[in-house]
Amino acid sequence: MTDRSDSGPAIHIAWECLSNFIRDDAFAARLVLRNDGAAPIASGWTLCFNTCRKILAETVSAGYAIAHVNGDLFALSMPGGGAWLPGQTHTLDYEALHWAISITDAPLGFYLLPAQGGAAVDLGDPVIAPFVRPEQRHRNRGDAVPTADAAWRFTQNAALSTLPEAGVGRITPRPRSARFTGGQYRLGRDASIVHGAGLDNEVRFLRALLADLPPGKGAVTLAIGPVTEPGHEAYSLDINDQGVVLRGASAHGVFNGLQSLAQLVSSDGALPLGAVQDAPRYAYRGMMLDVARHFSSVDTVLRLLDCMAAYKLNRFHFHLTDDEGWRLAIGALPELTAVGAQRGVGDCLPPSFGSGAAVDTSSGSGFYTADQFVTILRHAKARHIDVIPEFNLPGHARAAVEAMRVRHARLVATGDLAGADEYLLSDPADTSAYESVQLWHDNVMCIALPSVDRFIDTVVTAVAALYREAEVPLKVLHTGGDEVPGGAWVGSPVCQASMRAHGWTDVRELRDDFQARCRAILARHGIAFAGWEETALTPRADGVLAPDWRQAGRDFHVYVWNNGGLPHERDCATELAAAGFDVVLANATSLYFDFAHAKHPLEPGYYWAGFVGTRDAFDLAPSAGVTGLQGQLWGENVCSRARLEYLAMPRLLGLAERAWSPQDANPDWNEFANRLGRRELPRLDRHGWHYRLPPPGALVENGMLQANTAFPGLGLHYTVDGADPDVTSPRYADPVSVHGVAIVKLASIDTHGRVSRIVTLHLESP
């Protein structure tokens, strides 16, 4: 047995939201900290942690101090306090912005910094008190959004019904036309493949598909040729008693048809006789993954690409850099990953989002080597997915800024002053005071420095070389451009000198010039410019934001996240498209898949623009003139592969349906919900996807338990003896008498026995 005193300090941490009703835009919280170690913790300790909720320093209980370090990192101390004795508890209250109604709002990633510079000790996340009282469950007194509890879900699901087999589409996203005539054709593992030129890649996918079937014959023909539907992604699929003929307008069309074929074939090789004619509604059907806030391994990325391909998504927006991480090795600038891809206590970036003090084990550390990045590009290419890399400039750039500061210091120390300045991204004399949305104070590049242009050119050159190595064209590079905090640049002597020299009076002109330089650098490399909506909007003479006509053009790709966010309820995407920009709709209210699926304390994810259910993506009515749609997986809460998959799915299918399927004034949610419950979720189970299993809706009325599910067909099990449900528990079909029962527990269960969040109903004692 290990003696506790050998294993270092142990601190039990509990956190509770006391109330969101203290004011409209602040809440009160309590931290309870107990020294569970055998030894006292010497006076002068600091307890650091992350929280997305800005703590108001002046509200902290007397005797304690909580300082904002930077970003989401805070430091709690006890100025003048004595040693922290074994068994001793510190209880302190504080207030913070804006509210806390879910686990995502709790602080996390605690670590102890002992006095006198001892090594940091990771303590993990707190025990979070359940959010039960109204003042814990709602953002403020005026928050009328109901909690997504069992009764609420029951009402939401009540309009759904189980459709007859023939009423449920077989292909997702729904194709333009699919007619099945009855009868089957059987494909076996040894089926013959006849194909034309240029389809080796598609033949490989077909072989892999056939390899999963039982032994047997059959015939599949793959060809590139004319099809009835328009566009290079179109395909036609004919299944008759002679075999399968799949024709695509291009290899990509054939690939799309293979995804449909894979959905049609059952595990015994049976295919329905019939014909499919299909083509996408939008050219751009994307997913964005942010690997900066939390790193995702190569395997996790490849899995996401596989899933995207299965649902005919064709653009992967790879958010590679942000304040909290730079994830791609750039040979010429080793600090970018040596410093910028590591988080923890040390010569690297500070812990964020609970990533902890230990650099090596931190979920905030990691990057792709050049070879790994090429692997990702090739994997995407084989699936006809274009990878759009994003390097976020000039804000959201702290990882790069910090890394280049370290590089600067290294070269200054060797006396190489010119070399030191070569890639510096910040002005050492900058006194600008600003705070970004994510609470950083130093995350904006000093855009008047020529070294910033050199940096961009060096990075773009390196990235272009990786694309060449992967034999993939680099057509578009996303430069971010979002959320630059007001106040940046105004205190920088370098920026001020540049503005004087050009006769500019507003930092806006400096920024416009920077963006023009960026576009020129990209143009020299033959790459089109992309950015978030901020890059395409500019204030009119009256100060109101509007599309920047000077920049408009199809080679300018703008990603709209704040649709409706222009003043006067104007539709930003429509206006930008009308102005001539190439617009991708990526709006927070329907397509931010980092948001919580529903308003529930245990549902992970942000919700600053609302809660986003699968139906929100499915129901989206895209703005006129857009090139396509994209789902966003911002990474603050993507702390593991399981979490990534939980957040992505099944919303990704709602996105795919809306982006591919023909426009439909009345999208049939019931049919789609049946398709998910009966076809697609079981298919995802076969690949071990950790999609979100919706907890059942349930209520008890007159002693009868009634339950339902968001996706008809999904297994719904219950117990009445207090045990947690599993696949062996009774499966709910019809209302059940629960007279005399004290506790009912329900869960959705997938075809492999994976259990959703458990729903517990405490019944009145009889």
Ligand code: TNX
């Ligand atoms: C806003 S909207 C961001 C990201 C965050 C995200 C979290 C936009 C372009 N930027 O930096 O990760 O919200 O939901």
